Amino acid sequence: MSIGVSGSSESGPFRDVSVQPKEKKGTLEARTLAASAHVSANIAVVYQRTSPSPITEASKNITSIAGTSGKKGIFKGISTRRADSTGRPKRAKSKKAKKSGKSKRGGSVEDSEDIDEASQTPETEEMELTAITETGESDKEEYEEEQRREEFFARLKELAQSGESSDLQNIIDAAWGANGVYEDVTDAYDAIRAAQDHFAQSDEELLKNLSNSTLAAGNILNREEGPNIRAGYLIREVSPFAYGKEVKSYRDHVIAFTTVPEAFKSIFEETNGNPREFSKRIDTLTKYIQIDLKRQESTLDPVHLKYNMSQLYIVQMCGQVEKEVSLLLRDMQNFYGPKE
Structure with a gap:
């Protein structure tokens, strides 16, 4: 029914x-x-x-609204492990303690015994394995980023040599978009700024001019996509993984x-x-x-x-x-x- x-x-x-x-x-x-x-x-x-939608009216009430929804644990996924100077997570070490005493024959005896103060449970071993995996992935990402950066710089040089770098949109398209090196606009903006600094150090007039062009292209991209670019910086800070x-x-x-x-x-x-x-x-x-x-x-x-x-x-x-x-x-x- x-x-x-x-x-x-x-x-x-x-x-x-x-x-x-x-x-x-x-x-x-x-x-x-x-x-x-x-x-x-x-x-x-x-x-x-x-409902009324004036921005000014909403901003007056936001303090009272925000107080009703604060919950803990939102950033539970962010790693808080401590690392040594190499950047790798520290492992727990076992310590040795010596016990001294008298034997039945009157001689002194020293027995060393391993005491594992930080015993390795399955949970801690899994955390260490995860840390090692993340370290390896981080190294891989750095290598891939270097490769993308070199590819982008090479594209810019080709644009400069062909005279196409004078069209600033060509520089932006080489960095981001359907045929760009980068999928994320924040990464693309970072690459354009890095290119501007890189080519500014060159003694070649062609590359110095390219540096000026990349600076102008970066300003255009920031003007058009500024909020999305800054959103990338925000999430890198609060939720990088x-x-x-x-x-x-x-x-x-x-x-x-x-x-x-x-x-x-x-x-x-x-x-x-x-x-x-x-x-x-x-x-x-x-x-x-x-x-x-x-x-x-x-x-x-x-x-x-x-x-x-x-x-x-x-x-x-x-x-x-x-x-x-x-x-x-x-x-x-x-x-x-x-x-x-």
């Missing part, structure tokens, strides 16, 4: 509950999920249509924020509809925003950034409502649905 719900302005929306003829369980579940998604989408749309995933999420949901419904849909898809991950993702993003606001040069204007943060809290609230509605519909299905 399934639920037939009809309402009127006189009797209330859930007053008339009737039992309909048999219906397949799969159809009921599909309707339940569709109703859940429909309700949460309507909530977001209604809010967007009815998950850079790719985190920087994309921050750029998509904070830098490029448009409306509550669109942000809700995007984050819902990113977290595969998992309510816990949905809320955790927004907590992480708002933590990043709080750090961003304390930086000397934030990704966006602070007032704009605070406004986007306030909207993300509303997205989180919509997610909570969606969860509660889903639970309600599931309980109703269990109560009124067919009994096996």
Whole structure:
């Protein structure tokens, strides 16, 4: 059986509950999920249509809003291991203790005994193995970065020799874009700045001019993609081991924020509809925003950034409502649905 719900302005929306003829369980579940998604989408749309959106008004209330969502453990994934001067994590060492005494024959006896004060449990061994793996990956990334940097410099030289470096867009395209050496705009901007310093040291007039061209190209890229470039620097600082995933999420949901419904849909898809991950993702993003606001040069204007943060809290609230509605519909299905 399934639920037939009809309402009127006189009797209330859930007053008339009737039992309909048999219906397949799969159809009921599909309707339940569709109703859940429909309700949460309507909530977001209604809010967007009815709520005031002046940035100045949102910035006044952000302090009280932000106090309701602070949770610990957001940066649990950041490594806190201590390393020695080589940059590798320190290993626990065993110490030897000597015991002296008298033997039965009257002579002195010294027995050395290994005492492992930091006994190696499976957990500590796994942590050390992870640290070694990360060190190896870091070395590999540095090598690959050197290779990309050399490739980029070689492309710039070719542009200079062919006279194409005078078109600054060619320099930007060589660094970033469909045919660029770098996929991430922050990496591309770093490479352009490095090229400017590198070619400035040359005695060749051609390369000195190339240095000036790369400086101008870098200024253009920063003017066009400044927020996304600065977002890369932010995520490098707070979440270096998950850079790719985190920087994309921050750029998509904070830098490029448009409306509550669109942000809700995007984050819902990113977290595969998992309510816990949905809320955790927004907590992480708002933590990043709080750090961003304390930086000397934030990704966006602070007032704009605070406004986007306030909207993300509303997205989180919509997610909570969606969860509660889903639970309600599931309980109703269990109560009124067919009994096996």
